[in-house]
Amino acid sequence: xxxREFKPLPDQPAPLSSTGVxxxxxxxxxxSVFNIIVTIIIVSALVAVLPGVFDWLIFSANWSGSTQADCxxxxxxxxxxxxWSQQIFYGSYPDxxxxxxxxxLLLLTVVIALSFTLPTRLRNKIAVPAxxxxxFICLLFLDGSNIGLKPVSTDLWGGxxxxxxxxxxxxxxxxxxxxxxxxxxxxxxxxxxxxxVTCIEFFRGTPILALFFMGSVMLPLFFPADVSVDKLxxxxxxxxxxxxxYMAEVFRSGFQAIPQGQYEAADSIGLGYWQKTLLIVxxxxxxxxxxxxxxxxxxxxxxxxxxxVIAVPEMLQVIMTALSNSNWLGxxxxxxxxxxxxxxxxxxxxxxxxxxxxxxxxxxxxxx
Amino acid sequence: MALFFPDNLYSDNPEEVFMFSNKxxxxxxxxxxxxxxxAKSFYNNPKYRGWIYQSFLLVFLIGFFYTIISNTLDNxxxxxxxxxxxxxxxxxxxxxxxxLLPFETTDSYLKIFYIGILNxxxxxxxxxxxxxxxxxxxxxxxxxxxFLIKKISIIYVEVFRNIPVILQVIFWYTVFNSLPIARESxxxxxSVFLNVTGxxxxxxxxxxxxxFVYGAVVVAILGAFLIKRWATKRQELTxxxxxxxxxxxxxxxxxxxxxLLLSGVPFHFDYPALKGFNFKGGITIIPExxxxxxxxxxxxxxFIAEAxxxxxxxxxxxxxxxxxxxGLKESKIMSLIIVPQSMRVITPMLNSExxxxxxxxxxxxxIGYPELFTVFAGSALNQVGQAVEIMFMTLAIYFAINMVIxxxxxxxxxxxxxxxx
Numbered sequence: 001x002x003x004r005e006f007k008p009l010p011d012q013p014a015p016l017s018s019t020g021v022x023x024x025x026x027x028x029x030x031x032s033v034f035n036i037i038v039t040i041i042i043v044s045a046l047v048a049v050l051p052g053v054f055d056w057l058i059f060s061a062n063w064s065g066s067t068q069a070d071c072x073x074x075x076x077x078x079x080x081x082x083x084w085s086q087q088i089f090y091g092s093y094p095d096x097x098x099x100x101x102x103x104x105l106l107l108l109t110v111v112i113a114l115s116f117t118l119p120t121r122l123r124n125k126i127a128v129p130a131x132x133x134x135x136f137i138c139l140l141f142l143d144g145s146n147i148g149l150k151p152v153s154t155d156l157w158g159g160x161x162x163x164x165x166x167x168x169x170x171x172x173x174x175x176x177x178x179x180x181x182x183x184x185x186x187x188x189x190x191x192x193x194x195x196x197v198t199c200i201e202f203f204r205g206t207p208i209l210a211l212f213f214m215g216s217v218m219l220p221l222f223f224p225a226d227v228s229v230d231k232l233x234x235x236x237x238x239x240x241x242x243x244x245x246y247m248a249e250v251f252r253s254g255f256q257a258i259p260q261g262q263y264e265a266a267d268s269i270g271l272g273y274w275q276k277t278l279l280i281v282x283x284x285x286x287x288x289x290x291x292x293x294x295x296x297x298x299x300x301x302x303x304x305x306x307x308x309v310i311a312v313p314e315m316l317q318v319i320m321t322a323l324s325n326s327n328w329l330g331x332x333x334x335x336x337x338x339x340x341x342x343x344x345x346x347x348x349x350x351x352x353x354x355x356x357x358x359x360x361x362x363x364x365x366x367x368x
Numbered sequence: 369m370a371l372f373f374p375d376n377l378y379s380d381n382p383e384e385v386f387m388f389s390n391k392x393x394x395x396x397x398x399x400x401x402x403x404x405x406x407a408k409s410f411y412n413n414p415k416y417r418g419w420i421y422q423s424f425l426l427v428f429l430i431g432f433f434y435t436i437i438s439n440t441l442d443n444x445x446x447x448x449x450x451x452x453x454x455x456x457x458x459x460x461x462x463x464x465x466x467x468l469l470p471f472e473t474t475d476s477y478l479k480i481f482y483i484g485i486l487n488x489x490x491x492x493x494x495x496x497x498x499x500x501x502x503x504x505x506x507x508x509x510x511x512x513x514x515f516l517i518k519k520i521s522i523i524y525v526e527v528f529r530n531i532p533v534i535l536q537v538i539f540w541y542t543v544f545n546s547l548p549i550a551r552e553s554x555x556x557x558x559s560v561f562l563n564v565t566g567x568x569x570x571x572x573x574x575x576x577x578x579x580f581v582y583g584a585v586v587v588a589i590l591g592a593f594l595i596k597r598w599a600t601k602r603q604e605l606t607x608x609x610x611x612x613x614x615x616x617x618x619x620x621x622x623x624x625x626x627x628l629l630l631s632g633v634p635f636h637f638d639y640p641a642l643k644g645f646n647f648k649g650g651i652t653i654i655p656e657x658x659x660x661x662x663x664x665x666x667x668x669x670x671f672i673a674e675a676x677x678x679x680x681x682x683x684x685x686x687x688x689x690x691x692x693x694x695g696l697k698e699s700k701i702m703s704l705i706i707v708p709q710s711m712r713v714i715t716p717m718l719n720s721e722x723x724x725x726x727x728x729x730x731x732x733x734x735i736g737y738p739e740l741f742t743v744f745a746g747s748a749l750n751q752v753g754q755a756v757e758i759m760f761m762t763l764a765i766y767f768a769i770n771m772v773i774x775x776x777x778x779x780x781x782x783x784x785x786x787x788x789x
Contacts, residue, residue: 029516031513031514032513035513038514038517042517188418189421192422206767207766209730209731209733209741210730210745210763213741214755217755221439221440221443221444221755221756222439222440224442225439225443225446298530302530302532303532305535306532306534308534308734309534316534316538331546333542334539337538344530344532344535345527345530345531348531349526349530352526
């Protein structure tokens with residue numbers, strides 16, 4: 001009996017009907033009668049709407065000029081944004097002092113960059129204190145009265161830089177508070193636990209606007225009559241408490257994700273409670289919770305816009321003031337709101353992309 | 369063997385086995401390492417230490433609240449603010465833009481409180497319903513085989529989730545304010561009008577004998593419900609399917625229609641009509657309500673779409689393959705296999721999204737829709753000045769609404785939960 005050897009034929013290229021543009025179109029746009037109809041409807045809607053939108057936004061928009069009189073074309077009047085750009089980003093902060101705002105933003109960027117680039121050995125020792133001191137250093141610079149610079153009243157702070165700085169300052173200070181509340185919530189001490197749970201549930205259950213409102217009408221009552229607390233400081237206190245509650249829940253889910261063996265191992269080598277918590281648990285919790293921390297930051301960053309209700313001149317409030325300015329009564333509301341929305345969208349979307357990528361990285365490292 | 373284990377390990381003589389075996393457990397306990405302070409102080413017992421910490425906390429809290437309360441009382445006395453809830457019965461003296469109850473400016477603050485609660489519940493309900501519809505449509509659209517539909521779903525989620533909701537409300541309100549005036553309003557079939565002052569819909573008015581038709585509707589709903597129960601039971605017993613959807617639809621349309629014809633159509637429409645400067649009659653929906661409802665639905669809908677997407681992705685691929693292998697149609701796979709299983713991931717997320725929607729209704733204060741926060745914590749607080757009492761009442765309502773949502777959703781979650789046998 002002759003044994004036939006198996007000789008595979010050389011590979012054939014895939015048939016044209018399953019590769020290339022036509023196949024892609026067929027699979028993704030025209031795979032069934034229903035899909036064909038939907039595709040035609042959507043494409044025709046896009047063709048009808050998009051040219052007009054782009055024309056308004058870009059091609060027949062007004063780009064050059066400095067006053068409303070220069071907005072002669074039919075499209076959007078971006079001159080409005082250009083003319084108000086300094087207020088939109090810095091509020092009414094005095095002209096010559098704007099470097100202080102920029103310095104604060106730069107410091108924030110540097111500290112964030114440090115926490116990603118430092119070697120692991122130094123990271124917790126340098127980046128953590130740097131983060132915790134950052135809000136107070138920025139406060140010294142922005143206020144200026146304590147370090148010999150020209151004092152700038154907090155009424156003048158504003159614009160987009162205020163949104164960024166107050167969101168960052170509140171989440172940084174909320175870190176230790178949130179961690180403490182989360183520890184309290186899962187501790188064995190019944191009284192400490194119930195106090196933590198009350199704090200967390202109160203600040204999570206209350207609408208942030210109601211909290212801001214309480215900050216402006218109730219907090220002044222809580223302080224002695226001769227102490228007047230700055231409005232922005234009250235807002236900061238409120239935001240810190242609000243964020244602490246959310247961070248506590250983020251940390252709690254982090255605690256639950258840490259294997260029980262880590263606690264037992266820490267116990268078995270004789271570490272005390274705080275050693276165990278700070279050296280073993282905390283670094284792992286931070287790592288696991290990073291995506292959720294970023295999501296929480298996105299939330300507080302979006303919530304800073306709510307400050308316009310209590311007349312803090314954040315970005316949207318500045319736009320609304322600009323809209324009612326007598327030199328600009330041309331109905332530029334759509335441009336203004338689109339611009340604010342675009343800036344916030346860029347920031348929040350990039351942070352959520354970052355969160356997703358960190359999540360993916362973490363996901364692979366924990367697969368057994 | 370002898371290479372690895374010394375012989376005396378297996379020795380019969382107990383004294384040779386281990387040096388530790390010379391001591392009993394009792395003896396070892398007595399020799400516990402002394403603490404660094406020398407004696408075994410009660411301070412080293414975690415239990416007592418816990419009580420010490422907690423008493424510190426208690427003292428701190430008592431001091432904290434004592435300071436706050438005494439300061440508040442002093443400040444209120446100094447500013448001449450009264451305390452107590454007696455203001456509730458006094459006349460408010462301001463008008464409210466939209467009320468679900470009959471209201472006059474001479475009515476009390478308590479009435480304002482009720483009106484605020486009702487308006488909050490109204491906009492929350494509308495928002496929750498439309499956000500859920502949008503969320504499920506776009507969440508399921510993510511899994512479409514059509515490239516364009518999938519991209520639209522992604523764009524919807526990523527755009528509206530990442531823009532502050534208060535900006536969206538103000539944007540829609542601005543859009544509404546640029547609508548034409550009443551005389552040039554957008555006219556849809558002479559019955560629906562849309563202009564800068566609101567949306568006007570015809571109102572169904574029942575005449576005598578309309579009770580008969582309402583009764584028929586109730587009977588039809590009950591009938592559809594019973595048919596569904598009977599069909600489910602029969603399917604479980606015999607495997608035979610029954611076209612529930614079509615029979616229920618037929619029942620729901622034919623029975624009321626029959627009653628309507630038999631009783632001689634005891635209904636008429638109250639159409640809105642232009643009288644003077646504005647429309648009279650029909651149902652009026654104010655622009656504030658519409659903008660707020662649109663913004664909240666779209667914003668929360670984006671989060672719900674994300675939740676639905678995550679829920680569907682949590683169902684293992686094998687479920688889809690198994691469903692295909694037993695010959696289910698693609699549409700049936702979604703509704704019978706995937707969505708019911710994904711609900712136990714989606715429901716807890718829906719719970720928190722609904723709660724945040726209710727909390728977000730407070731942004732109405734930016735455009736002036738008269739919900740609880742705007743009308744009670746805003747206008748009433750401005751006039752009365754009793755911040756503590758008013759904020760307490762307002763917050764209590766938000767907590768109560770969220771507790772109800774949480775209760776309902778947990779009840780629903782119990783039904784969708786995986787039953788492990």
